[in-house]
Amino acid sequence: MLKQRIITAVILAVLASLALFEASNQSWQWIVLGVGFIAAWEWAGFAQIEALWKKALYAGVTTLIGFYAVETLSDQNILMLTVLEALLLLSVVSRYQRTQGKVGTRSVGYVMLAGILSVVLFTTAFIHFRAEFSPQVVLMSLVVIWAIDTGAYFSGRKFGKTKLAVHVSPGKTWEGVWGGAALAFIISLIGLFLVQPELLFSEWIFALGLALVALFSVLGDLFESVLKRQAGLKDSGKILPGHGGVLDRIDSLLIAVPMLYLLWHFGAVA
Template sequence: MRTRIITAIVALAIFVPFVIKGGIPLTILISLLGVIAVGELLFMKKRLLVSFEALVSFVAVVVTILPNSFWRLLPAPAFLNPRTLIYLFIFLLLLTTVLSNNKLSFDDAGALSLGVLYIGFGFHFFLQARAENWMAFVFGLIIVWLTDSFAYIIGRKLGKHKLIPKISPNKTWEGSIGGTAVATIVAIIFAESTHFATHFSLFEIVLATLVLSIAGQFGDLIESALKRYFGVKDSGTLLPGHGGILDRFDSMLIVMPIIVLIGLTA
């Protein structure tokens, strides 16, 4: 527990100033985190971090993460855009299955392609939410952190009924509902006091909060399912006591895209 607390303090001391600053510094940091997260996926897949498919995946995730403003300012031909490049990277991974005589299998290429999209778009929308509406971004952070924290606390104290034991044996229905309840109450108070989403009615804010809290828990469960499939306890070891980047950002990678897509940042 001591290691976990120390790691959390150090990580927040590094991360929070970048989040507050935003812009290019945050983009660079998030791109680096995206590369590390893909590295964790490669490690779980037992692929070399210096292989061709690793290099392609690293470049692809950065291209996916980069904000839209970067591409608008880039002095390049119109065809040089994220969609074209992402397709090219996926094609290269598929081509590698042929040229490597299936040493890189279709399953490997598929996992890396999906992983790049999951990680890349998750972090892309993280940056977009931060850039478009600071309060909406904080709203998302509040929901994720409170849901996670109180699901753990309430689950430890009152949890009796397992949520999905084959995927995450420690999570309970009591913790899940309790975490969502606390996060919803606090997030609604925050939304009503800051008036950051005046284009949403109170009912829509309540509904959005519930959806985001539940989605965040699914993000956690998706990561748990991934680790179960590969037979690992944590996605990585970068953060002692916490695991890897995928372990810490699993909920964010689902919540931030939803915040942008439902129009909370508008």
């Protein structure tokens, strides 16, 4: 199982790096929209949609909306929708935790609309991000998000005592979250030094902003955990051997990527 997980992770890393650094902007757009289609297909499972044609219809409509959004949504629109998504995720997760898992968001329509909002914002922001900034900047930002997960895992194992949301994800602790944030801040400083972008703020302030924004990746992870628990699912899918589904790998990116893009867009010179 571990060997399979490592092999899949290496293959994904190579393919993602090739796409990020070698693909044209148009090719990148279709790649991201393709990932969005698979993510939306899996999201249909959270709404307990089982018919293949219904899943395909939902994923197709979501992808078409994403394609249209890339061409029409302004950065101000992306900002407003990202704030709306963050509030939605926070509301669902906090309510599920507060009621000890008794109340979440069981409405099929609500889950489907949340999926459209999350996937469309993710694909739109990711496409804009790659078009506006260098692949190095995008990669550095993704590494900051992964640093949150890595730092949270190790600091949580070593120091974790205070549960973050025991009814949503029993393994997560506040000590782990802050350990992840600390590592993300350090990685941000190193990354900014290496990439050397033209910033509107000092590197220290921008690195702190990157770390704080990346913290929202934890919220994305918790939100998917709520949806999987309500749907009785262990993983979002089976497309990635040893990892589950695409959503299991990008759940933390769904809210973090739009926020990181907005931070770069309004805080740096492309």
